[in-house]
Amino acid sequence: MLDRLRSAPPLVGCITNSVVTNFTANVLLALGAAPAMVDIIGEAGPFAATADGQLINVGTPTPEQRGASMDAAVAARRAGTPWVLDPVAVGTLVQRTALAHRLIAQRPTAVRGNASEIIALAGSGTGGRGVESADDVESALDAARSLAERFGPVVAVSGPVDAIVSSDRVVRVGGGSAMLTRVTGGGCALGAVLAAFLAAGRAVGVDALEAVAAAHVVYSAAAEIAERSSSGPGSFQPAFLDALASVDGAELERIPLS
Amino acid sequence: MLDRLRSAPPLVGCITNSVVTNFTANVLLALGAAPAMVDIIGEAGPFAATADGQLINVGTPTPEQRGASMDAAVAARRAGTPWVLDPVAVGTLVQRTALAHRLIAQRPTAVRGNASEIIALAGSGTGGRGVESADDVESALDAARSLAERFGPVVAVSGPVDAIVSSDRVVRVGGGSAMLTRVTGGGCALGAVLAAFLAAGRAVGVDALEAVAAAHVVYSAAAEIAERSSSGPGSFQPAFLDALASVDGAELERIPLS
Amino acid sequence: MLDRLRSAPPLVGCITNSVVTNFTANVLLALGAAPAMVDIIGEAGPFAATADGQLINVGTPTPEQRGASMDAAVAARRAGTPWVLDPVAVGTLVQRTALAHRLIAQRPTAVRGNASEIIALAGSGTGGRGVESADDVESALDAARSLAERFGPVVAVSGPVDAIVSSDRVVRVGGGSAMLTRVTGGGCALGAVLAAFLAAGRAVGVDALEAVAAAHVVYSAAAEIAERSSSGPGSFQPAFLDALASVDGAELERIPLS
Numbered sequence: 117m118l119d120r121l122r123s124a125p126p127l128v129g130c131i132t133n134s135v136v137t138n139f140t141a142n143v144l145l146a147l148g149a150a151p152a153m154v155d156i157i158g159e160a161g162p163f164a165a166t167a168d169g170q171l172i173n174v175g176t177p178t179p180e181q182r183g184a185s186m187d188a189a190v191a192a193r194r195a196g197t198p199w200v201l202d203p204v205a206v207g208t209l210v211q212r213t214a215l216a217h218r219l220i221a222q223r224p225t226a227v228r229g230n231a232s233e234i235i236a237l238a239g240s241g242t243g244g245r246g247v248e249s250a251d252d253v254e255s256a257l258d259a260a261r262s263l264a265e266r267f268g269p270v271v272a273v274s275g276p277v278d279a280i281v282s283s284d285r286v287v288r289v290g291g292g293s294a295m296l297t298r299v300t301g302g303g304c305a306l307g308a309v310l311a312a313f314l315a316a317g318r319a320v321g322v323d324a325l326e327a328v329a330a331a332h333v334v335y336s337a338a339a340e341i342a343e344r345s346s347s348g349p350g351s352f353q354p355a356f357l358d359a360l361a362s363v364d365g366a367e368l369e370r371i372p373l374s
Numbered sequence: 375m376l377d378r379l380r381s382a383p384p385l386v387g388c389i390t391n392s393v394v395t396n397f398t399a400n401v402l403l404a405l406g407a408a409p410a411m412v413d414i415i416g417e418a419g420p421f422a423a424t425a426d427g428q429l430i431n432v433g434t435p436t437p438e439q440r441g442a443s444m445d446a447a448v449a450a451r452r453a454g455t456p457w458v459l460d461p462v463a464v465g466t467l468v469q470r471t472a473l474a475h476r477l478i479a480q481r482p483t484a485v486r487g488n489a490s491e492i493i494a495l496a497g498s499g500t501g502g503r504g505v506e507s508a509d510d511v512e513s514a515l516d517a518a519r520s521l522a523e524r525f526g527p528v529v530a531v532s533g534p535v536d537a538i539v540s541s542d543r544v545v546r547v548g549g550g551s552a553m554l555t556r557v558t559g560g561g562c563a564l565g566a567v568l569a570a571f572l573a574a575g576r577a578v579g580v581d582a583l584e585a586v587a588a589a590h591v592v593y594s595a596a597a598e599i600a601e602r603s604s605s606g607p608g609s610f611q612p613a614f615l616d617a618l619a620s621v622d623g624a625e626l627e628r629i630p631l632s
Numbered sequence: 633m634l635d636r637l638r639s640a641p642p643l644v645g646c647i648t649n650s651v652v653t654n655f656t657a658n659v660l661l662a663l664g665a666a667p668a669m670v671d672i673i674g675e676a677g678p679f680a681a682t683a684d685g686q687l688i689n690v691g692t693p694t695p696e697q698r699g700a701s702m703d704a705a706v707a708a709r710r711a712g713t714p715w716v717l718d719p720v721a722v723g724t725l726v727q728r729t730a731l732a733h734r735l736i737a738q739r740p741t742a743v744r745g746n747a748s749e750i751i752a753l754a755g756s757g758t759g760g761r762g763v764e765s766a767d768d769v770e771s772a773l774d775a776a777r778s779l780a781e782r783f784g785p786v787v788a789v790s791g792p793v794d795a796i797v798s799s800d801r802v803v804r805v806g807g808g809s810a811m812l813t814r815v816t817g818g819g820c821a822l823g824a825v826l827a828a829f830l831a832a833g834r835a836v837g838v839d840a841l842e843a844v845a846a847a848h849v850v851y852s853a854a855a856e857i858a859e860r861s862s863s864g865p866g867s868f869q870p871a872f873l874d875a876l877a878s879v880d881g882a883e884l885e886r887i888p889l890s
Contacts (some may be wrong), residue, residue: 127762135411136396137651146865151816152721152762153651156694159725166761178438178696205410209417218483242831245424246385246410297620300399300409349404350615361814365774389856393653436672436696463668467675481861503682504643556877558657558667607662607875 117330118368122148126168126315131155131185133175133204136301139353142170143242143305146360147334149312158178161187165195170309172219173304174212175204175247182215189222195328198225198314198324202307207236207243210250217297220263225314226270227263227327228307231256234273238262248297253279257286264363269324272310275359277372280329287329290372292336298349306335329373334360337367375574375588376626379405384426384573385456388566389413389443391433391462394559397611398429404618406594407570414438419445427569430477431504431562432470433462440473449479456483456572456582460565461595465494465501478521483572484586485521485563489514490564492531496520506555511537515544520592527582530568530590532561535630538587545587548630550594556607557614564593587631590620595625633832633846634884635654636665639691640733642796642831644686645713646824647671647701649691652817655869656687659821662876665828677703681711685827689820689890690728691720691763695725696815698731705738712831714741723752723759736779741830742786744823745825747772750789756777764813769795772823773802785840788821788848790836791862796845803845806888809851815872822851852885853883871872 126149127318132140137153140174142153152231155182156161164170170192171187192199201224205214216237220227230249238259244250260271260281273279276294282285296302308322309331317327344353385408392399395411402409412421415438422428428445434544450457451496461474474495480584485495488507493499496517498576511533518529518539531537535550538545554560567589575585599621600613635729643666646866648656653669660667670679673696680686686708688701703819709717716742719732732753736743743753746765751757754775769791789795792810796803812818825847832844857879858871 133411134392134413134650135399138654139398140814140870142865145537145814145816150762150764153649153692154721154725155650156691156727158727163725176411176413205412209412209421211414211416246408289383298403300396300403342439345643346616346877348612348616348619350612350617350619353400353615354612354864354866354870357869358862358864359866361864361866390670391649392671393657396654423698434669434671436694461721463670467670467679469672469674505667506666556661558654558661604874606660606870606877607873608870608875611658612870 117318117322117327118334119312120320121161121312121316124319125150126312127152128308128315129154129163129167129170131160131181132171132173132221132304135175136304138306139301140305142357144308144312145358146357147309147312157183157187161191164188165191165199167197169315170197170199170216171203172199173239173307174200174215175304176230177178177212183269185215186221189219189228193222198318199223199308200311202304202311203227203233203237203238205231205243205247206233206315208266220267223268225268225324226272226310227268227311228272228274228275230303234271235259253277257281270328272328275304278332279333282325285325287325289329289332289336289373291340292342293339295349295352296339297345299353309335333368333371333373334363336371368374375571375580375585376592378568378576378578379414382577383408384570385410386522386566386569386573387412387421389418389426389427389439389446390429390431390562393406393433394562397559398563398566400615401618402570404615405567405570415441415445417444419449423449423456425455427573428455428457428523429569430457431499431565432459432473433562434475435470441549442472443477447477447592451480453459455498455617456567456569456576458482458565459485460562461487461491461495462562468491478525482498482503483524483526483582484568485526485567486530486532488532488561492519492529511535528586532564533549536590538583538590540583543583545583546632547587547590549598551597551601552600553610554597567593580622591626591629592621592631596621598623624631633836633838633843634850635829635887636836637832640714640835642828643668644824644827645670645679645686646808647676647697647704648687648820649692651818652762653748654844655817656821656824659876660824660828660872663825663828665786671700673699676700677707680704681707683713683776685831686713686715686789687824688715689718689720689817689823690731691820693728693731694739701731701735701882705735709738714827714834714888715824716827717741717743717751718820719745719749721759721763722749738785739784740827742782743782743827744786744788746790747817750787751762751775752810759770769793773797786844790822794848796841796848798841799842803841804849804890805845805852809855809859811865811868812855812861815869849884849889850879852887854879
């Protein structure tokens with residue numbers, strides 16, 4: 117899938133929060149995908165219908181973005197564009213929580229969040245206090261499975277060991293680096309990478325759960341490489357982008373997968 | 375305070391301009407704090423009431439941000455959340471100038487700006503031409519003291535030597551690096567660091583003026599370390615984030631303080 | 633012009649897309665210019681009238697930015713502020729395409745885009761699929777010349793070899809680095825550099841076509857230096873900013889110009 121992605125760059129539409137737009141676009145470019153941040157009413161819907169993949173992240177949901185997000189979700193569902201919902205900090209914050217519930221009803225191909233976000237979205241908790249998780253990955257598995265059964269095929273729960281969950285399977289991806297939690301957008305950009313891999317996976321006949329797992333493996337491998345060649349959260353960021361551009365099959369093999 | 379901040383990360387709500395959201399979040403994460411950019415109407419107020427500290431920066435004040443900023447300022451004042459006002463480029467630009475005057479009436483715990491901004495906010499000048507200061511720090515001391523007497527305890531004036539001013543004290547912090555003026559957000563992110571230190575200071579019983587001074591010392595020490603290990607404004611930025619994550623007590627001792 | 637720019641930093645107003653605001657400001661700061669991102673209704677117009685140069689980029693055109701963009705274009709034209717239009721991804725996306733047509737009627741000093749954008753803006757094509765070009769530079773020369781004749785003096789078409797076109801001249805600038813296409817904002821920040829050079833060029837009596845060509849030469853030289861000292865798209869970015877700050881006349885001489 118990574119070879120396919122690099123040789124035939126999928127066009128990935130992104131509606132994401134203002135904090136991470138730049139890093140998200142750079143992550144997709146480093147990986148080999150073609151990002152386009154189209155997030156206004158009147159453009160987001162038509163673009164999502166023709167893109168190869170779409171990310172909708174609710175991190176800073178202005179009224180304009182809320183409208184554009186719904187348009188994009190509806191258009192992606194109708195056109196069959198694989199799309200990813202990232203329910204950043206849902207729980208007690210009212211606008212994004214209401215929006216995330218409306219969006220998930222449009223049946224995303226994958227949902228990606230930390231444990232607290234997945235639990236809150238499933239209706240069994242109130243979320244973390246800020247954007248960080250107050251729960252661990254394993255405690256979110258029931259919530260993830262419930263979301264997968266009700267709304268869509270795949271739910272990915274990010275943490276020290278990520279869990280990718282469908283109604284009847286769980287794949288765990290280890291490795292990676294805690295440095296990703298010291299760089300803003302470490303999780304948000306992963307959502308965009310999921311959209312890119314869902315597009316590449318579809319092109320080569322891989323199902324959604326395996327495409328999402330592959331995205332996590334690539335992300336974890338790049339993070340490990342970057343941690344080894346950096347000396348803090350600042351130098352980690354360029355090293356991570358370099359690693360996404362150069363990571364190869366041998367390095368992917370080293371990521372624990374179960 | 376830095377040890378406290380790293381061991382018990384304060385949750386810092388940020389409403390800031392679109393140019394520096396990413397860098398500001400990364401500065402807070404590198405320092406050890408937990409940033410959350412919650413800047414829309416309906417969420418910003420409730421979030422500011424429960425955050426440990428709050429930044430309100432008026433750098434790109436869309437109507438949505440103006441509403442969210444007022445909600446957050448009112449909520450922070452009522453809840454007792456320490457908060458920082460950064461009056462970016464106030465003076466001749468009408469929307470942000472009117473907004474900054476409404477915000478300061480909600481009595482921020484600290485105001486941070488360059489000399490021209492502080493003079494303009496105090497009503498004794500028209501501000502700089504763009505976002506840079508046309509005045510020097512010492513010429514802004516009367517304006518800073520006037521603001522401190524009328525609206526809140528602490529006003530910080532940034533420059534080659536920073537002045538932190540209350541109604542009856544002035545602390546000067548030297549050191550640092552001119553490279554901070556070659557990186558966008560060098561000043562804006564300092565405002566967020568003030569909010570983090572006001573939160574940490576409160577937790578260990580340090581008053582606002584000393585917490586603000588401590589924030590400046592940490593920022594200046596990290597900038598000096600970064601300048602030594604970088605070769606221009608590009609490499610300075612990751613080096614600065616690395617330094618914020620690793621700076622220690624011995625390095626803080628070297629910053630001139632009077 | 634570069635010496636002039638560094639010794640008397642032009643104040644460059646920017647209205648640009650949310651993905652690249654940070655990188656654009658850092659590029660201008662590294663170069664030696666003074667950026668100010670003033671992009672709201674009520675401020676953008678007055679600011680454009682007093683700035684030394686202005687960029688208007690339609691990459692993420694919210695309603696607020698659309699209004700601010702028109703205000704800034706009208707004010708820049710009336711005040712004689714040199715300004716640059718960057719028609720990001722115009723063609724099939726309706727809001728930005730309509731906006732770009734309204735903006736170009738205000739006679740920008742320069743238009744900068746990739747081949748597909750220039751062709752679409754001239755009315756002879758539908759643009760690329762995302763933000764990348766589906767056409768090559770030479771195939772856009774007629775469209776560029778047509779725009780230059782109808783609306784303004786200079787149209788710059790970016791690609792492996794850039795073409796800077798007026799009604800009766802074409803200057804080609806080679807060199808540079810493909811890494812600029814792996815960093816988001818590689819093209820968008822060039823638009824801001826054009827605005828800075830148009831301001832510096834005016835101050836030393838250089839015409840618009842030569843100022844735009846000079847901007848491309850500096851950008852290409854810095855990109856070449858950065859590529860030599862980096863190992864991927866992540867490390868390229870800080871190296872590029874460092875190179876913009878240090879590039880000298882001898883390095884500019886090496887860029888192919890015809």
